[in-house]
Amino acid sequence: MKKMIKMMKNLSIFFLFVASIITFAACSNSNVSKVSKKQGATIVPTLFFHGYGSSTNAEESMAHAAVKAGPPKTIIKALFDxxxxxxxxxxxxxxxxxxxxxxxxxxxxxxxxTEDGQWARNVVLKLQEAYHIKKFNVVGHSMGNMAIIFYMLDNYRDKKLPQLQKQVDIAGHFNGILGVDDKPNEMKLKANGLPIQINPTYEKLTALRHSDAYKGVSVLNIYGDKDDGSHSDGRVSNASSKSLRYLVSNHAKSYREEKIVGKDAQHSRLHENPEVNKLLIDFLWDKK
Incomplete structure (x- = not known):
């Protein structure tokens, strides 16, 4: 009899545990399902991608500045394993x-x-599935820009995906990184923005020049100059950042470059820079 009572108690605990999981899942699903397909079509999220060796902490200053300025009201996270x-x-x-x-x-x-771009696709698909979004914006810092541009390179033909509207690139190293495959004041650009010497990564990206990947997309390219004679942010040369122009400007809806100058234009300080915050807020949400 005691064994029977013990077994019944264990079963009760097990079923309570299962019920709690089902309840939690139902609550989670109900939160997401509150956004209908019609409502989701009017939601345009802005995805922030951090740089090499960084985390969402690097996005906090920009994200919270945007919420303070409006119109964004909500910040959520999309975390990859x-x-x-x-x-x-x-x-x-x-x-x-x-x-x-x-x-x-x-x-x-x-x-x-290429893999970073595939992972960027994963988050776009996740938001499409959960919230039925049709459009989105992006902000990238450093390596985050590479995830974005390789996503565009590999997925622009897929019209079933939500479509990119606006892109902000900060400290992008499209054709090299100082100390890796670039040196201060070494890289030169042709009149059309094409680097005279290109690395293998940039070679892949030149396919964008001959596509309509950025048709309908507005692009803001922000780069830093420490004003120390290196024409760089200390990590990326201005020429490497500006090489984005050749890839997208001939078919983008619009393309604009903004240079930030001074000590706060250093590579890792750019995502904490109030001047950068204002530029991206004005650009993304038409704040004046």
């Missing part, structure tokens, strides 16, 4: 048409840019 699987943390309410998604890579030193 080291296999590229993504989990959403937080919920986008149906009334917030301009939420921010801070993207975080567990493998934050992955210099396989």
């Amino acid at each position: 080291n296999k590229g699987d993504v989990t959403l943390k937080g919920v986008i309410p149906s009334y917030d048409k301009h939420p921010i998604v801070e993207v975080g890579f567990d493998n934050n030193r992955n210099s396989n840019y």
